[in-house]
Amino acid sequence: MLTKRIIPCLDVKDGRTVKGVNFVNLRDAGDAVELGALYAAQGADELVYLDITATIDGRSTFIELVKRVAQTINIPFTVGGGISSIADVSALLHAGADKVSINSAAVRNPDLINELSLEFGSQCIVVAIDTRYIDIENGKEHIVHTHGGRKPTDLRTIPWAKEVEDRGAGELLLTSMDTDGTKNGFALELTATISGNANIPVIASGGAGEMAHFYDVFTTGKADAGLAASIFHFREIDIPDLKAYLGDRKLPIRLTR
């Protein structure tokens, strides 16, 4: 049975993980490769590496990192952050990334989604959508945001999700800026609406604080995968415990122990 995926996300700056991590058994907690390998060994189903470097030098460092990750780990991983061209994607895939995630560039130039999926195949093109529920002229609406969720666009989230699928995205990474960082749970209703409309997998992100939140997002939220960062980095939730918890509750889960 196709299983629900658990995906830790690692923010990387200048080749190192940014968010403080609390793994005593790691030689170097900032080593993005070592941390990824640990998650893979613990049963993570995929990894996401997000490059938050703003400089050109940082970008080449990131490609080197992608190469080391691909050499080391034997599960799929997605890379994202500042990707805006076919050349960017080509470099990252050739370094060994399995998928790339595009965000702001897709909003700026939606045709890029079509171009990338034709060039590299839909299966490796993830479109990330950062969304926030905000006041608009006639009430409140889910609106796509860019720049790390700070800048609203003119796009409504639900039709935008459908459009990126129609343009050839292979997967959606939906982050609710309303729930992100709250630890109060994923945005269940919005995730369910988008995943229910979509014929491509939806990764839910933002708000995970306890194991039950993953259960909720896979059931009520209809998500195909759940992504989180700090709760894994700070060991508030251990991946093997989380997977056992979900398996005990009869969700299809890849148990590795």
Next chain:
Amino acid sequence: MKTVIIKYNAGNVQSVMYALDRLGAGYIYTDDVTEITTADKVIFPGVGEASTTMNYLRQTGLDKLIPTLKQPVFGTCVGMQLMCRYSEENDTTCMGIFDVDVKRFPATAGMKVPHMGWNNISDYKTPLTDSIPENAFMYFVHSYAAPVCEYTVATCDYTFPFSAMLHKDNFYAAQFHCEISGNAGQQIIENFLKL
């Protein structure tokens, strides 16, 4: 031992090379006929679309060469599909090593296409799964699949039961991506190299 990864217009095969590196297995990445025919093991990877990749194989004559190979050949993902008779993906005639037609997953409520993620394989009948526990999870990404047939040596289920692995004579194939299927996937590659 000489292992060749067949070079053609398939997508990214970097992770296949890294998987061989992790096993300490050397390889040559080539489309050279002599190199391929003199290899001890041949890996035929694949990421891409059936008609485009098949056209390329025809232009280079690899479509005639591959079915005549005598050493163990291992096709993965689209590589496996190209070893079948026909694919519904853009109405493509394939190499016909396995006498089975590749079909698109039907539109089914609640079942997204592509089939993407970890799914379990069962009913092993191949040395490639030696020492792998029954119902092991492998990583799949595909919209087309070969139904269960006389060459099926491992099955998987997504909207219909399909061939996770095929085997006929010296030809082996897997629909999933061994190279990113964790330790179980790595074991399959290792088992192939040990044949």
